[in-house]
């Protein structure tokens with residue numbers, strides 16, 4: 076597959092970062108309120124995270140080399156930034172107490188090597204961040220961009236006073252463009268996508284046959300669904316709703332990819348890597364509530380051999396690939412039950428110390444390099460990985476024409492020092508146009524899987540997005 080991004084020159088980035096109250100004046104509560112037009116990038120969990128506004132640079136790429144070409148582009152851009160911003164207060168300065176996050180890009184990668192859908196690195200002009208109750212602002216510019224080139228040649232570099240002016244202008248412009256009503260759209264209609272519900276049941280049945288025949292042990296099969304609305308979809312409203320309803324999940328927006336994922340592929344912070352592996356699901360719809368619900372979930376998930384097997388395969392697929400890059404790795408033997416408003420999951424939190432790292436300095440692999448190594452885990456592909464990927468290509472794509480695109484690919488952010496967070500783009504959708512959103516969901520299939528139950532599970536997994544879009548579905552109450 077061609078790689079149109081490989082020839083794109085890296086921008087000559089320069090940035091400045093400083094502690095600042097959230098620009099909308101609602102410190103502590105208002106990060107999601109910065110989502111106003113639908114073109115923002117976002118990564119928010121439990122009210123904290125980052126929102127990216129405007130675009131300083133963008134890189135698009137496809138094919139098997141997409142991670143590597145994105146990494147090279149980002150390395151070139153961040154090396155330029157290190158040189159250009161040397162005189163400025165980079166956020167790597169440890170004693171200013173700011174997170175090490177400048178420069179910063181948001182990123183989303185296609186699930187499959189064969190997808191024609193572009194994987195993207197987006198370098199926003201502004202990043203507004205909030206971590207541990209402290210907020211900061213980063214202004215990033217391409218010194219070669221027409222609006223800066225002349226001044227940059229004369230030695231100009233981004234600074235705080237101009238950043239504030241420029242951000243105020245950008246926010247005023249965004250407020251002018253804000254068209255959403257802040258309420259769900261009207262005239263919503265849900266229909267099957269490229270892979271219909273009937274087709275999904277048939278694909279699952281064929282997957283089970285292949286597993287029974289010994290071709291593989293586990294396979295994750297996905298389907299899509301389409302929501303069309305007569306009103307334009309209010310993307311910021313959808314994202315804000317997800318940040319409130321799914322506080323334990325990472326709510327993401329990169330380009331038109333939006334959602335709220337409970338699964339962390341890899342988070343790299345200095346010398347530490349963390350992951351949250353999920354597999355094994357129980358719908359909360361119709362289940363007992365409160366403590367009885369937790370007992371029920373424990374029994375149905377932790378004590379169910381099918382669910383445990385499915386989960387262990389996902390954990391192994393991550394730890395086996397992560398282990399060579401670590402000096403220590405901790406993955407508890409017993410998974411815990413993660414409770415979300417729509418479902419319960421079996422979950423395992425993995426923590427590892429990375430090789431080639433000393434405190435915040437690293438010579439070993441960073442977040443993006445590890446992402447390439449780890450993707451796709453058996454939570455979204457299967458075991459063995461190659462056989463599962465080939466069967467996904469057959470049962471989803473060749474038989475039904477479904478391309479997962481960015482669904483189930485890594486989504487998140489990365490900085491210039493190898494830190495970053497990449498979740499798996501689950502419980503999400505792609506905004507295809509102002510009136511059309513395509514949702515995706517998949518399920519792990521093992522020998523004991525039943526097509527009807529797996530189809531029902533895809534409904535449960537689509538529920539967060541359907542509800543945030545305003546489709547009238549019952550939401551299991553939060554415990």
Ligand SMILES: C=C(O[C@H]1C=CC=C(C(=O)O)[C@@H]1O)C(=O)O
Pocket residue numbers: 295338353354355356420453454455501502515516517518519520536
């Ligand atoms: C593939 C999805 O979920 C994965 C993550 C958690 C649990 C899963 C499961 O139980 O099948 C899936 O492996 C999805 O949400 O579309």
